[in-house]
Amino acid sequence: MQDEHWDIVIQPKDRLLSVDFKEIWRYRDLFALFVKRNIVVQYKQTILGPLWYIIQPALTVLMYMVVFGGIAGIPTDGVPQPLFYLAGVCMWQYFSDCLNSTANTFAANAGMFGKVYFPRIVTPLSDVTSNLLRFSIQFLLFVAVYVYYVASGQSIAPNAYALLFPLLVLMLAGLALGFGMIISSMTTKYRDLRILFSFIVQLWMYGTPIVYPLSQVAGRKVAGMDLHLLMSLNPVTPVIETFKYGCLDAGTFIGWHWLAYSFLFMVVLLAFGLVVFNKVQKSFMDTV
Amino acid sequence: MPTAIEFDNIGKQYRLGLVSTQTLSHDLNRWWAVNVRHKEDPYLKIGSVNDRSTAADSEYVWALQNISFKVEQGSVVGIIGRNGAGKSTLLKLLSKVTGPTVGTIRARGRIGSLLEVGTGFHPEMTGRENVYMNGAILGMTKPEIARKLDEIVDFSGCEWYIDTPVKRYSSGMKVRLGFAVAAHLDPEILVVDEVLAVGDAEFQKKAIGKMQDVSKGEGRTVLFVSHNMTSVKALCQRAVILKNGLLVDDGDVDTIVTHYLRGDNDVDNHKVWETPAIGKDGFHLLEIGIRRKGADYTDVMRMDQEIELLMRYRLDRPMEKFWITLHMKNEQGNKIFSFSGGNRCYDKRHDAGEYEQICYIPANFLNWGNFAIDFMAFEQVNNIKVIANESDLISFTVSNRQVPIGGYMGREPGDVRTCFEFKERKLQ
Numbered sequence: 001m002q003d004e005h006w007d008i009v010i011q012p013k014d015r016l017l018s019v020d021f022k023e024i025w026r027y028r029d030l031f032a033l034f035v036k037r038n039i040v041v042q043y044k045q046t047i048l049g050p051l052w053y054i055i056q057p058a059l060t061v062l063m064y065m066v067v068f069g070g071i072a073g074i075p076t077d078g079v080p081q082p083l084f085y086l087a088g089v090c091m092w093q094y095f096s097d098c099l100n101s102t103a104n105t106f107a108a109n110a111g112m113f114g115k116v117y118f119p120r121i122v123t124p125l126s127d128v129t130s131n132l133l134r135f136s137i138q139f140l141l142f143v144a145v146y147v148y149y150v151a152s153g154q155s156i157a158p159n160a161y162a163l164l165f166p167l168l169v170l171m172l173a174g175l176a177l178g179f180g181m182i183i184s185s186m187t188t189k190y191r192d193l194r195i196l197f198s199f200i201v202q203l204w205m206y207g208t209p210i211v212y213p214l215s216q217v218a219g220r221k222v223a224g225m226d227l228h229l230l231m232s233l234n235p236v237t238p239v240i241e242t243f244k245y246g247c248l249d250a251g252t253f254i255g256w257h258w259l260a261y262s263f264l265f266m267v268v269l270l271a272f273g274l275v276v277f278n279k280v281q282k283s284f285m286d287t288v
Numbered sequence: 289m290p291t292a293i294e295f296d297n298i299g300k301q302y303r304l305g306l307v308s309t310q311t312l313s314h315d316l317n318r319w320w321a322v323n324v325r326h327k328e329d330p331y332l333k334i335g336s337v338n339d340r341s342t343a344a345d346s347e348y349v350w351a352l353q354n355i356s357f358k359v360e361q362g363s364v365v366g367i368i369g370r371n372g373a374g375k376s377t378l379l380k381l382l383s384k385v386t387g388p389t390v391g392t393i394r395a396r397g398r399i400g401s402l403l404e405v406g407t408g409f410h411p412e413m414t415g416r417e418n419v420y421m422n423g424a425i426l427g428m429t430k431p432e433i434a435r436k437l438d439e440i441v442d443f444s445g446c447e448w449y450i451d452t453p454v455k456r457y458s459s460g461m462k463v464r465l466g467f468a469v470a471a472h473l474d475p476e477i478l479v480v481d482e483v484l485a486v487g488d489a490e491f492q493k494k495a496i497g498k499m500q501d502v503s504k505g506e507g508r509t510v511l512f513v514s515h516n517m518t519s520v521k522a523l524c525q526r527a528v529i530l531k532n533g534l535l536v537d538d539g540d541v542d543t544i545v546t547h548y549l550r551g552d553n554d555v556d557n558h559k560v561w562e563t564p565a566i567g568k569d570g571f572h573l574l575e576i577g578i579r580r581k582g583a584d585y586t587d588v589m590r591m592d593q594e595i596e597l598l599m600r601y602r603l604d605r606p607m608e609k610f611w612i613t614l615h616m617k618n619e620q621g622n623k624i625f626s627f628s629g630g631n632r633c634y635d636k637r638h639d640a641g642e643y644e645q646i647c648y649i650p651a652n653f654l655n656w657g658n659f660a661i662d663f664m665a666f667e668q669v670n671n672i673k674v675i676a677n678e679s680d681l682i683s684f685t686v687s688n689r690q691v692p693i694g695g696y697m698g699r700e701p702g703d704v705r706t707c708f709e710f711k712e713r714k715l716q
Contacts, residue, residue, distance in 0.1 A: 005396070006294075006394040006395060006396060007395060007396050007397055007398070008393075008394065008395040008396075008397075008399060009392060009393070009394050009395075010381065010382070010384060010387065010388065010392065010393040010394075010395075011387075011388070011391075011392050011393075012387055012388050012389055012390055012391070026427075026429075027424070027427075029424050029428075029429050029430040030424035030425060032430075033420055033421050033424050037410055037413065037417075037421060040412070040413065040417075041410060041412050041413070044412045112407055112408050112425070113385070114380075114385055115385065115403045115404040115407045116383065116385070116401060116403065116404075116407045116408075116425055116426060117383050117384035117385055117401065118425060118427065189315075282384075282386065282387035283386055283387050284386075286302060286303075286386055
C-alpha cells in the first residue's frame with residue numbers, strides 16, 4: 001500500500017489564506033541576492049552614481065521653496081523651508097519608490113516568472129528593502145542640512161517622538177507593499193489600472209502633508225466635511241506628521257489614535273494584499 | 289516503486305484573442321455565477337480541443353485536457369508531441385509557473401524545473417554572482433551553491449571569465465554556465481524542457497551524460513520534453529505522446545517513439561491504387577512503397593538498415609523502350625539525387641502485363657530525416673515521351689541509429705551519410 005503523503009499538491013484553487021511562510025523563509029537567500037542585485041545594478045555605468053540620489057531631492061526641495069514657499073506663501077510651522085520640505089520629500093520619495101516598484105512586480109518580472117517558480121512575494125519584498133539604501137542616502141542629506149541649521153543657531157531639536165522613526169519607516173514600507181501588491185495583482189489583466197494608478201500616486205502626494213503642514217488645514221472644510229479629518233484618514237498622513245513632529249518639534253502631535261489607525265490600516269492592507277497577490281501569482285502568466 | 293508524480297485529470301484552459309471589454313463581461317459573468325449563485329464556472333463547459341488545423345469554434349481552448357498518468361520514482365519519462373501539443377504547458381503546470389484549470393498534480397519531493405537555462409541572469413553581474421543568483425532562483429540555498437561552486441564553474445568551462453560581467457560572455461558561454469548551475473540542482477524530481485538542444489556537440493554530450501547520471505546513478509525522477517527522438521530514446525525508459533492537448537499514447541520508449549515517428553509526421557510511405565490514377569498512354573502505377581528490407585510498411589526505417597523501394601505497375605500495351613526514374617528529395621524539397629532503373633531495363637522489350645520493380649537503397653547511405661520521392665516513367669519510340677510524372681508521390685522518415693550515451697545525438701550535416709572505409713597507417 002502506498003502512503004498518502006504528498007509533498008506537493010498542485011490544484012486550481014488554494015484556500016484563501018494559504019500563504020506558505022515556511023516556503024518564503026526557505027527562499028531567504030534569494031531575497032538577499034535580489035536586494036544585492038537591485039542595489040549593484042543601479043550604480044553600474046553611471047558617473048555620478050549614488051550622487052543622483054542627492055541631486056534629485058535637492059532640486060525638488062528647491063522647486064518647492066520657489067513654488068509653495070515663495071509664490072504660494074504656505075507657512076512651514078516656523079521650520080526653515082529646506083528642512084521642512086526635505087523631511088517630507090525623503091519620506092514620500094521612499095513611499096512612492098516602493099509603491100512604484102512593487103506595483104510593477106508582475107509586469108516587470110514576467111520573463112523570469114514564466115520560467116521558474118519561487119514565491120513571487122520575494123520580489124516586492126526585496127524591492128522595498130533595496131529602496132532603503134536610496135532612502136538612507138537621502139536621509140543623510142536631511143541630517144546634514146539639519147546639522148547645518150543647528151550649527152547656524154536655529155532653535156530646532158528633536159523630541160522623544162523621533163524615537164518612533166524606525167517604526168515610521170516600517171509603516172511606510174508596509175503601506176507601500178500592501179498597496180503595491182494589490183495594484184500589481186489587479187494590473188496583470190487590465191492595464192487600464194496601471195495608467196490610472198500612475199497619476200493617482202502623483203495626486204496622492206498633494207493629499208499628504210508634504211508641501212504644507214497639517215496645521216494649515218485645521219478648521220477648513222471641503223464640501224461640508226472637515227478637511228483635517230479627511231486628510232488624517234489618508235494612512236500616510238499620520239506617519240509623515242509624526243516624523244516631522246518628532247524630528248523638528250514643530251506643530252502638534254497628530255495623536256496616538258491616528259498613528260494606531262495608520263498601523264492597523266497597514267496590517268489589514270498587508271493581509272489583504274498578500275491574499276490577492278497569492279491568488280493572482282498562480283495564474284498571472286496566462287493573463288499578463 | 290512508489291509514485292513520484294501523479295497527474296489526476298489535469299486540464300488547462302486558455303482564452304484566445306485579446307483582452308477587451310468582453311473579457312471584463314466574461315469575468316463579471318463568471319464571478320456572478322461562482323460567487324453569488326454558487327454554480328459552476330460557465331466557461332469551463334465550453335472550449336474546443338486544441339487543434340490548429342481547424343479554427344477554434346470558441347474563444348476558449350483547452351491546451352491540455354483529461355491528462356492522467358503516474359510517474360514512478362526514479363524513472364525517466366519522455367514527453368513527446370508536435371509543437372503546440374501541450375508539452376510545455378504540462379511542464380509549466382508541474383513547475384508551478386501557472387496553475388491548472390481543473391485537476392490535481394501530486395508529487396513527492398522537491399521539484400526542480402529547467403524550462404530555460406540561465407533564468408534571472410543579469411548582464412551587469414559577474415558569472416560568479418549570476419551562479420548564486422540563478423541557483424537561488426532555482427531553489428538552492430547559499431551554502432549549497434557555495435559548496436558546489438567549483439564543480440559548477442568547472443563543468444561550465446568558464447573558469448577564466450567567472451569574474452567578468454555576463455554581458456561580455458558569448459551566448460554559448462551563458463548557456464553553458466546556466467546549464468552547469470541547473471545540472472547541479474539536487475531535487476528529487478527534475479523537469480527538463482529541450483535544454484539539451486542548445487550548445488555545441490561537445491557540450492551536448494556532456495549535458496546528456498550528466499542527465500543520465502542524474503537519473504540512473506542518483507535515482508531521481510526526470511520528466512523530459514524533447515523533439516530529438518534520439519536523446520529521448522537514449523535517456524528515457526518510458527514515453528507519452530501528447531496530441532492536441534490530449535494524452536494519446538503511453539508506454540515503453542521504443543514503442544512510443546516508433547508510433548510517434550509513424551503516426552505523427554504525415555509520413556505516407558505506401559500507396560496502392562485500385563483504379564488507375566497515375567500514368568497515361570497505357571501505363572498505370574498500381575502500388576508504390578518504401579520500407580526497411582523485409583519489414584512491414586509500418587516499421588521504422590533506421591539509417592543503418594537496408595531500405596527497399598517497391599513499385600508495381602501495369603502496361604496495357606507492349607513497349608519497346610520503357611524505364612522509371614525517381615528523384616530523392618530532402619525535407620526542404622531540394623533534389624538530392626536521381627536514380628533510375630533505366631540502365632537495366634532500358635533495352636528490354638516489355639510485353640503488356642503487370643510488373644514489379646524493387647530498388648534497394650543500401651544501409652548507411654541516407655542520413656536520418658524526412659525524405660520524399662518524385663516518380664517519373666518514360667517511353668521512347670522516336671522521341672522520349674513522359675508517361676507518368678508525379679511530384680512527392682511518397683514520403684518517408686529515416687530515423688537515427690541507436691546512439692550510445694555520450695555519443696553525438698544531433699544530425700550530421702547533409703542528406704547522405706555514408707560509411708566509407710578509412711584506412712590509417714603509421715608512417716613514422
